[in-house]
Amino acid sequence: MSHDQFCAVPMDKRAIFLPQCLRSADCPADLTTEGLVCKRCMRCGIGKVIDRLEEEGRMVFIVPGSTFIKRMIKKYHPQAIVGVGCLLEVKEGLEMADSINMVAMGVVTSKDGCVETTMEWDRLLEVASLVPGDPLTAISLAP
Numbered sequence: 077m078s079h080d081q082f083c084a085v086p087m088d089k090r091a092i093f094l095p096q097c098l099r100s101a102d103c104p105a106d107l108t109t110e111g112l113v114c115k116r117c118m119r120c121g122i123g124k125v126i127d128r129l130e131e132e133g134r135m136v137f138i139v140p141g142s143t144f145i146k147r148m149i150k151k152y153h154p155q156a157i158v159g160v161g162c163l164l165e166v167k168e169g170l171e172m173a174d175s176i177n178m179v180a181m182g183v184v185t186s187k188d189g190c191v192e193t194t195m196e197w198d199r200l201l202e203v204a205s206l207v208p209g210d211p212l213t214a215i216s217l218a219p
């Protein structure tokens with residue numbers, strides 16, 4: 077629904093929110109006020125793609141709790157967000173974004189559960205880097 081609006085937002089005004097369940101159970105990331113900070117230990121997919129997600133100034137956060145996304149939006153004022161999560165989380169996230177008039181795209185994880193979930197990282201990279209004229213087929217709404 078937000079595809080065209082999202083494409084028009086500059087890369088450095090986009091924030092990507094990753095759920096902490098994508099991490100390895102042995103993740104050594106530090107918990108800070110900016111969320112979990114990935115140490116690129118490569119135990120999970122986050123470490124392998126986070127540098128590419130951050131290219132061109134995109135902000136990337138690993139979400140530690142439910143109020144975190146709103147807090148980072150208030151602090152950094154992104155013009156668009158990409159939220160990753162299970163279908164229910166993405167649905168709730170899109171509703172939250174709608175309630176604050178935030179342009180948002182959702183990418184659903186490909187394995188449910190609360191520990192060591194997985195996702196199609198290429199599809200997330202595709203969505204995060206959408207530009208005007210890119211086709212709607214780049215959106216990932218299903219595993």
Ligand code: SF4
Pocket residue numbers: 099100102103104105113114115116117118119120121122123124
């Ligand atoms: S790559 Fe980053 S997020 Fe993944 S387990 Fe290592 S420190 Fe944690």
